[in-house]
Amino acid sequence: xxxxxxxxxxxxxxxxxxxxxxxxxxxxxxxxxxxxxxxxxxxxxxxxxxxxxxxxxxxxxxxxxxxxxxxxxxxxxxxxxxxxxxxxxxxxxxxxxxxxxxxxxxxxxxxxxxxxxxxxxxxxxxxxxxxxxxxxxxxxxxxxxxxxxxxxxxxxxxxxxxxxxxxxxxxxxxxxxxxxxxxxxxxxxxxxxxxxxxxxxxxxxxxxxxxxxxxxxxxxxxxxxxxxxxxxxxxxxxxxxxxxxxxxxxxxxxxxxxxxxxxxxxxxxxxxxxxxxxxxxxxxxxxxxxxxxxxxxxxxxxxxxxxxxxxxxxxxxxxxxxxxxxxxxxxxxxxxxxxxxxxxxxxxxxxxxxxxxxxxxxxxxxxxxxxxxxxxxxxxxxxxxxxxxxxxxxxxxxxxxxxxxxxxxxx
Ligand code: ADP
Numbered sequence: 001x002x003x004x005x006x007x008x009x010x011x012x013x014x015x016x017x018x019x020x021x022x023x024x025x026x027x028x029x030x031x032x033x034x035x036x037x038x039x040x041x042x043x044x045x046x047x048x049x050x051x052x053x054x055x056x057x058x059x060x061x062x063x064x065x066x067x068x069x070x071x072x073x074x075x076x077x078x079x080x081x082x083x084x085x086x087x088x089x090x091x092x093x094x095x096x097x098x099x100x101x102x103x104x105x106x107x108x109x110x111x112x113x114x115x116x117x118x119x120x121x122x123x124x125x126x127x128x129x130x131x132x133x134x135x136x137x138x139x140x141x142x143x144x145x146x147x148x149x150x151x152x153x154x155x156x157x158x159x160x161x162x163x164x165x166x167x168x169x170x171x172x173x174x175x176x177x178x179x180x181x182x183x184x185x186x187x188x189x190x191x192x193x194x195x196x197x198x199x200x201x202x203x204x205x206x207x208x209x210x211x212x213x214x215x216x217x218x219x220x221x222x223x224x225x226x227x228x229x230x231x232x233x234x235x236x237x238x239x240x241x242x243x244x245x246x247x248x249x250x251x252x253x254x255x256x257x258x259x260x261x262x263x264x265x266x267x268x269x270x271x272x273x274x275x276x277x278x279x280x281x282x283x284x285x286x287x288x289x290x291x292x293x294x295x296x297x298x299x300x301x302x303x304x305x306x307x308x309x310x311x312x313x314x315x316x317x318x319x320x321x322x323x324x325x326x327x328x329x330x331x332x333x334x335x336x337x338x339x340x341x342x343x344x345x346x347x348x349x350x351x352x353x354x355x356x357x358x359x360x361x362x363x364x365x366x367x368x369x370x371x372x373x374x375x376x377x378x379x380x381x382x383x384x385x386x387x388x389x390x391x392x393x394x395x396x397x398x399x400x401x402x403x404x405x406x407x408x409x410x411x
Contacts, residue, residue: 098397213226
């Protein structure tokens with residue numbers, strides 16, 4: 001097939017969660033977003049379907065959608081709707097890119113999905129029991145419903161596979177790494193990859209010659225140290241629990257405190273897992289919410305625990321920036337992205353206070369004026385630049401899906 005025919009075709013990007021499927025159709029030429037949408041509350045008679053076209057028109061309705069296959073079928077049907085759809089024929093979909101959370105040590109790059117690949121993703125489900133299984137369901141559904149269209153898996157963990165062994169190993173007996181592959185994997189890889197590439201472009205610097213610290217601050221948050229385009233360390237670990245304080249996750253904590261609590265509160269491993277992942281972080285500290293906007297608001301109104309949660313969040317990010325500046329032996333750019341990183345100017349300002357030792361001259365006015373857009377928030381003579389860059393994981397998935405399929409077709 002000729003490349004110019006392919007570029008008129010469309011890529012379907014799917015992000016399957018346990019009870020939702022998010023999707024986008026991206027045009028294969030300019031990589032523009034054409035349609036996005038979601039099916040949520042899968043498994044219910046009242047599942048919610050939502051779709052928005054590039055011209056702003058929206059479709060919303062409730063319908064009985066009992067499993068992921070029905071969700072994918074509904075998405076395909078709606079893409080063909082006469083008035084609001086975007087496709088005349090399903091064959092316009094050139095390839096499907098799937099977000100897959102955990103690729104373990106098997107996958108360090110986007111990969112064409114075969115039966116063998118599905119087997120390995122299934123094996124990695126042990127490491128991500130909440131995430132990989134619904135993503136496999138999405139892959140299987142596409143296999144059955146749109147036969148013959150190439151599918152590509154893009155892994156959250158892949159970008160971090162370049163970490164050196166001294167960064168990814170934990171200080172526990174080596175046999176546990178050998179037996180269970182217990183190590184740091186890191187997550188949000190597609191987002192860190194995107195903003196690290198983007199900042200090099202914006203600064204007109206070759207990616208191979210730039211040291212970047214990328215801060216993905218959303219409900220889940222992580223920081224990565226990226227040297228010459230390769231990840232050398234990241235804050236999330238064996239699971240997305242480690243590192244920063246997050247909406248409901250504790251981040252770093254002394255394991256002995258966990259054991260102590262289990263003993264004295266007589267709680268099971270499953271209960272402790274729930275506390276650390278769902279009841280901790282901003283929510284656990286503030287007693288208010290996991291939502292940063294609400295925490296900022298309550299802190300502004302003088303609530304001490306919310307202020308404390310905010311201070312802890314910012315301090316932890318600042319500590320990681322310092323650690324990664326050391327790991328990188330200096331830093332050219334720091335990037336903020338995701339919900340908090342893109343929108344919360346006051347949080348960015350707190351994190352960046354006192355970074356003059358690494359050559360940061362913060363521009364408070366530019367920072368205040370930057371909400372959800374690409375902008376530099378340091379002064380012109382700042383040696384280290386700080387950028388806000390909205391993340392775009394779907395574009396990366398679409399682009400990498402195209403690259404894999406072009407390559408396989410020998411183009
Ligand atoms: P997810 O990890 O679920 O993709 P997002 O990247 O959308 O999450 O980030 C969600 C977080 O961003 C929430 O804590 C939300 O409160 C926060 N956020 C969004 N806008 C603002 C804002 N203007 N000020 C403070 N926090 C914000």
